[in-house]
Amino acid sequence: MPYGAKSAATIRRYALECALFLLNRDVKMIVAACNTVSAVALPRLKELLRIPLIGVLEPGVEAGLRATHANRIGVIGTQSTISSDAYQNRLRELRPGIDVSARACPLFVPLAEEGRTTGPIVHKIAEAYLKPLKHHSIDALILGCTHYPVLAPVIASVMGENVALVDSAETTAKAVEDVMLREGLLRTYGPSRINCYVTDIPLNFKKLTRRFFGKPVERVEQVELTTD
């Protein structure tokens, strides 16, 4: 990471390497829990692989369409996500005539990573990015990047109480359950556990994972990915 400033070709290659790594561990389903990967690489993965695959874009779009009553919606995300037009196209496909405003917010990821989620600096940056969307009178804003929910308070304070913030996390979890039930993949017995595989463990990895997960992440294993 970060994926948001890489080329589409590189994002697709990384996503395929990640998927093949997981397939070698006999997973029954893969969730691409990254908006940039969902927007840029998921269609290609679905062409290539048989396993059920789900991204965070489709659940975010569905939640967004439920949240807008004025049919004026906004989407924020990384440079690559917004430039792919994936959110904009899917929203217009499912609801022709909808008014979509999109904006890349490249500083939001490094702000979240630095833990700078409150105070005048992040407020001023959020204002600079979001003012055009606010002037567009949207009534719902899709947080199209997994880092953005930690900035939700400042985004809400800039957008005001009449704009619903849409986070795809819960809708994605529900969509995963639906697929698991439909395909008969849901395990109903025994305890669950989480194994994390990462391609790098940078200096502040522990602090960051605690910030995003709300608790320490255990069983973290560093691996090297390859398509060989």
Next chain:
Amino acid sequence: MPYGAKSAATIRRYALECALFLLNRDVKMIVAACNTVSAVALPRLKELLRIPLIGVLEPGVEAGLRATHANRIGVIGTQSTISSDAYQNRLRELRPGIDVSARACPLFVPLAEEGRTTGPIVHKIAEAYLKPLKHHSIDALILGCTHYPVLAPVIASVMGENVALVDSAETTAKAVEDVMLREGLLRTYGPSRINCYVTDIPLNFKKLTRRFFGKPVERVEQVELTTD
């Protein structure tokens, strides 16, 4: 990129891959023109490779020592550069008793990449990072990251006119010339040309290279690196 938030092991692996790629193209000397690579990976590369290798840390340290008269110096850089203590140790080694203040500025690289180099936002961020250094009464500040010179005006306005900003670019070029002359490697005939090899060409690559080089970069070739 960015390298500044990756682990030391990953930075060393990438640096070795880059160096081997260049050696396969029969270069006569390699400059690691990245402070993070210079601080974290250069000693290991020097152990492994015979070719003349130069980083930007040593020239930056030398220029910094010439610039400070009060023997109170500051260094700013990425998380990985500052955490490596490479600048701090080398400054103290060459001038025992010097007072060194160091500070990581993780938002400076994304700000420079976004082209947000003037205005109240970048000024406020610079103030937040640099105030502790200013209170420490330094009289010279090493810009220990290749991105920071594009932020020099705002850094200067925060630090005030009594603090000299030290950019290692010119000192590094001079050090390269010295090595070339000493080793008899300097070519004195024919036109020069620049070939650029990159591992990715992201969306705004052209705009960014123009911003940093001051003119368009030609002959850019995307390559895949490997140690095989």
